[in-house]
Amino acid sequence: MTYTDIVQEKAFQFSLNLIPVCIRLSNEKKEFVLSKQLLKSSTSIGANLEEAIGGFSKKDFHYKISISYKEARETRYWLKLLVASDLINMEDGNLLLDELEEILKILGRTIITLNQNNSA
Numbered sequence: 795m796t797y798t799d800i801v802q803e804k805a806f807q808f809s810l811n812l813i814p815v816c817i818r819l820s821n822e823k824k825e826f827v828l829s830k831q832l833l834k835s836s837t838s839i840g841a842n843l844e845e846a847i848g849g850f851s852k853k854d855f856h857y858k859i860s861i862s863y864k865e866a867r868e869t870r871y872w873l874k875l876l877v878a879s880d881l882i883n884m885e886d887g888n889l890l891l892d893e894l895e896e897i898l899k900i901l902g903r904t905i906i907t908l909n910q911n912n913s914a
Contacts, residue, residue: 798847801900805840805862808893812836815882815890823881832872838865839897856908863901870894 812832819829839862846858870891877887 798843801897801904802840802843802847804893804897804900805843808890808897809837809840811890811893815886819876819881825881828872828876828881832869832876835865835868835872838862839869852908856905856912859901859904859908863898863905866894866898866901870898 816829816833819825819832823829842858842862842865846855846862849855849858873882873887873891873894876882877884877891882890
């Protein structure tokens with residue numbers, strides 16, 4: 795299994811785990827704005843990874859990986875906000891944040907490696 799397979803699978807699974815959370819936020823809590831923001835940013839992580847892998851150049855790959863990383867950070871913000879406001883219970887939120895931290899670490903290391911290879 796390659797790096798891209800691993801991070802793609804983690805991002806895909808993370809998005810799948812968040813979809814029911816966002817649906818519950820909308821249906822049960824009647825919270826539409828934050829849940830939509832969370833859904834958009836979380837699914838964008840994997841979508842940008844897909845674009846990176848299909849990129850036409852190393853520069854395109856680097857750019858899309860960077861966007862994926864930024865979307866993951868935005869997702870972390872929304873999750874933390876929803877947990878802090880008790881719209882998502884702490885236990886579920888922490889599990890999701892742990893998954894997200896793994897993705898962020900992989901993407902962050904990738905960006906560092908790409909930057910080092912570009913400066914060499």
